[in-house]
Amino acid sequence: MSNDPSFLQLIKVHQWLDELFLAHRTALLSLELSQAKLLFDRYESNLLSHMKDEEESLIPIYSARISDVPGGAVELFIAEHKKIRGFLAEFRQALTELRSKRELELKHKAIELLDREAMYTGLLQHHHAREQNALYPWLDLVTSAEERANPLAGCSSVNAYKVALEAGQSAK
DSSP states (O other), rough: TTTTGGGGGGGHHHHHHHHHHHHHHHHHHHHOOOHHHHHHHHHHHHHHHHHOOOOOOOOHHHHHEEEEEEETHHHHHHHHHHHHHHHHHHHHHHHHTTOOHHHHHHHHHHHHHHHHHHHHHHHHHHHHIIIIIIIIHHHHHEEEEHHHHOOOOOOOOHHHHHHHHHOOOOOO
16 A cells, blocks of 8 residues: 555655755855756756646646635635745846846855745745645545546656656756
């Protein structure tokens, strides 16, 4: 039974994404702008893929089979995804603008970006908790192992995470 597929395994994808974002922030803190951008690009690409998987495969099942879960309304997941996308666009723009800054101004703008990223991290932690406590366990309850296997196997974020693990790649 413990070998049955579970949507809770997506928590490992969240942890991997968090590690990627932390690696980006660490590079930004050191003003290693090329590395910070490279890591952000990798993070953003995988996070957007993960959210697309959820929106196209998981949330439709959840929406069709579940109602009235406190803190687990479909609209909340979608609204948080929208906020996350907004932050990502803001960060991408800020990283681009940092390249034209020098010395003290560069440091100040990097601090501003790190502050905004800290706010984002709070939203992300709240969102991950909502998925971990509502979306994933409820999906496990209302689906069979066979129904879970296909969406999980088709999740590009799960596959990217597995490839990174097999390659021995950390977030760095």
